[in-house]
Amino acid sequence: MSVWRLVRLKFGNSPVHFGEVGIGLEKSSERIRSDALFSAWISTYARLFGKAGVEELLERFPTKAKPESQPPVRMSSTFIYSRPEGKNEIYYLPRPLKFPINYPREDLPFFKEYKKLTYLPISVWHRWYQGEGFTKNDEEELIGRTKDKRELIDKTQKKPPVNDALHQAGTFNYGETFKPEKRPKIAVDRVNAATNLYHTGFVQFNWDQSNNEILSLAGLYFLLEFPEEDKSLETNLHAALSLLGEEGLGGRRSSGAGRFEIEWESSLPQDWQKILNHPKERTHHCVISLFWDDDSSVLKDLITDQCSYEIQERRGWIAGSPSGHNLRRKSVQMFLEGSVFPQPPLGKLADVTPEGFKDHQIYRNGIALSIPIKVKPEKISSDCL
Structure with a gap:
């Protein structure tokens, strides 16, 4: 029986710079994908346990030369979680590239609003893709949001829709969990000492400060699936990830970006247990x-x-x-x-x-x-x- 772990990365007031294909220094993604996370993690693992240790670990993974090998662990990409004041944590997952059960054929009145939902809270994700599916109330709420935007109603005067289950779940708040920003940098020519001004993009996750303590109100999380319990490997991975958090994840680490603390959950929250309990x-x-x-x-x-x-x-x-x-x-x-x-x-x-x-x-x-x-x-x- 497989063993699941949920790991949260708390960046506090440390910004991040995650480069993507087609994204230059002036822009940064808000999350890092599984291949880049794996590479950074393995590099840190090699420094902790040496060449022999990391080669022994990599030898256990399937490759072109040995495709039948069972990987010792599978990992997801990172996704955003948030901790709204007075509410439970919200975990976002990418919306599958298929329509959910009961999605209507006539979706023109709200399709643009639906298409914007690239990431869904896991409560909505579970309901749409593992539970009852898309409902009439969901349709009415999306239509309501579309009409509000067409009528240009001011947010301070707009009344919440009668059916607001999606809103209450945090479906429309993904973009409010982080803030993109640009910071000026100076490049100095090594030959003639000429200077050049440029800007680098960062992402700052929501944070607050209380009694000189930095509180992470949003950050990244990912999942690990072990085919069976492996305490030795889990301990080593935990140690390597802790070191990676001190050094920083992503680019512009010399500027203090990408540093994080980890929360390694040995038992999954109830909402996640529903997600991973395979639907019949x-x-x-x-x-x-x-x-x-x-x-x-x-x-x-x-x-x-x-x-x-x-x-x-x-x-x-x-x-x-x-x-x-x-x-x-x-x-x-x-x-x-x-x-x-x-x-x-x-x-x-x-x-x-x-x-x-x-x-x-x-x-x-x-x-x-x-x-x-x-x-x-x-x-x-x-x-x-």
Whole structure:
């Protein structure tokens, strides 16, 4: 029986800079994906337990050379959680790229409002994709929000809709949990000492201060699934993650960005137990991590007219070449979070070692973590999602 852990990253008043494909220094994503988290975590693990320790761990994961291996742990990407004053914690999950059960055919009056819901609170996620599905009240609430925006009603005068279950769950508050900001930086030319002003994008999660204590009102979380209890591995991963929190996650760490404290939950909250208690009528699986596989026979079974997915090229740089310069790692195409498949995808580590780099292998984590869901049975084009 698998063992689940929920890990929260509390950044307090420390900003973060998470670069993404197509995003320059002036912008930052509000979260970090599973392959980047895995790489940072493994690098810290190697410093703690040495080359032999990290190679022993990586040897346990499935790769192209040994696809049948059972991974010692699966991890999700990071997603936002918030702690609203006087309310329980809200955890957000990516909306699956399929319509939920009971979603109406005639959705023109509210489709734009629905499409904006890229992330859902897990209470709504559970109801839409594992429970009763989309309801008439949900439709009326989304239509109400659309009408309010068309009429340009001032927020201070707007009355809450009669049916406001989505609002009460925090469905529309995702963007209020963090604040993007730009900070000026100065670059100094090493040759002629000329200066150049530029800006770097950061994300600041909500925080407060009470009696000289920094309180994290929002941050990131992720899930771990162990195939069986492994206290030794869990202890080592905990230690490596703690060290990573002191050093910082993401870019611009020399500016103090990305530092965090961890909360490692040994027992899942009740809402999460509902999510992970597989529904009997499950029809599909939604990935909450990145997913990669190079086996055409595996992909043939997954990529059918019953799936909906998005793909992104994952590329970047590594440090540690013999010359002391950065090297570009090989790029791979990975399925993104929220992709839906008729069967649970498994995935592998992708070998992205640059040509000529002989020190050690470089991997990107394409091992999938998925949750079973129920979706609308009609065939729907992913283009409209």
